Amino acid sequence: MMRLYQMQDSGNCYKVRLAAHRLGLPLELVDIDILKGESRTEDFLARNPNGRVPTLECDDGRTLAESNAIMFYLAEGTALLPTDRFARAQALQWMFFEQYSHEPYIAVARFWHSIKPGGREERKDRFPEWHERGHQALAVMERHLSTHDWFAGNACSIADIALYAYTHVAHEGDFDIAPYKAIGAWMERLRAEPGHVPMDWRP
Numbered sequence: 001m002m003r004l005y006q007m008q009d010s011g012n013c014y015k016v017r018l019a020a021h022r023l024g025l026p027l028e029l030v031d032i033d034i035l036k037g038e039s040r041t042e043d044f045l046a047r048n049p050n051g052r053v054p055t056l057e058c059d060d061g062r063t064l065a066e067s068n069a070i071m072f073y074l075a076e077g078t079a080l081l082p083t084d085r086f087a088r089a090q091a092l093q094w095m096f097f098e099q100y101s102h103e104p105y106i107a108v109a110r111f112w113h114s115i116k117p118g119g120r121e122e123r124k125d126r127f128p129e130w131h132e133r134g135h136q137a138l139a140v141m142e143r144h145l146s147t148h149d150w151f152a153g154n155a156c157s158i159a160d161i162a163l164y165a166y167t168h169v170a171h172e173g174d175f176d177i178a179p180y181k182a183i184g185a186w187m188e189r190l191r192a193e194p195g196h197v198p199m200d201w202r203p
Contacts, residue, residue, distance in 0.1 A: 011165035012067035087153035105134035109173030145182035
């Protein structure tokens with residue numbers, strides 16, 4: 001069985017759990033508390049020198065880091081990764097967007113607002129920038145979803161899972177996503193997909 005080194009309330013780890021569950025792939029979960037430095041131990045760094053979760057350990061012992069790369073690996077040859085050449089590139093496009101324009105603001109605001117003890121006060125000067133840039137990313141998503149049901153091709157893919165992971169908990173970073181009607185409808189569609197599980201679900 002594949003083993004996932006992870007933190008339960010991390011959106012990046014949730015992406016992998018959700019994709020695996022959608023695909024019927026069992027995972028052994030190994031919790032790593034980054035707040036206690038558990039991702040910086042010699043043992044963990046041997047698996048992922050970058051010292052981050054999630055990290056996937058395959059059946060043959062090889063390890064793979066970065067949430068979107070792990071999802072791409074798991075989804076190869078399945079319905080979660082489009083077969084059409086352009087749609088596959090679209091999936092990658094939106095996954096790159098998620099990591100460069102979405103996650104650094106929406107996920108980071110959530111971490112300091114709701115997860116890191118004392119984080120709101122410690123980083124209060126950064127929230128205006130995170131909110132401004134985060135809303136810019138949400139506006140890009142809203143514009144796309146106003147004319148499309150999904151982000152790549154005509155079905156839910158790993159691109160949607162990548163963007164859903166932190167969007168659906170954006171309120172925990174003090175983002176108001178109620179005005180984004182197309183995003184709200186998209187999240188409902190995704191939650192209605194077979195095999196969907198919430199962030200707090202564990203196998």
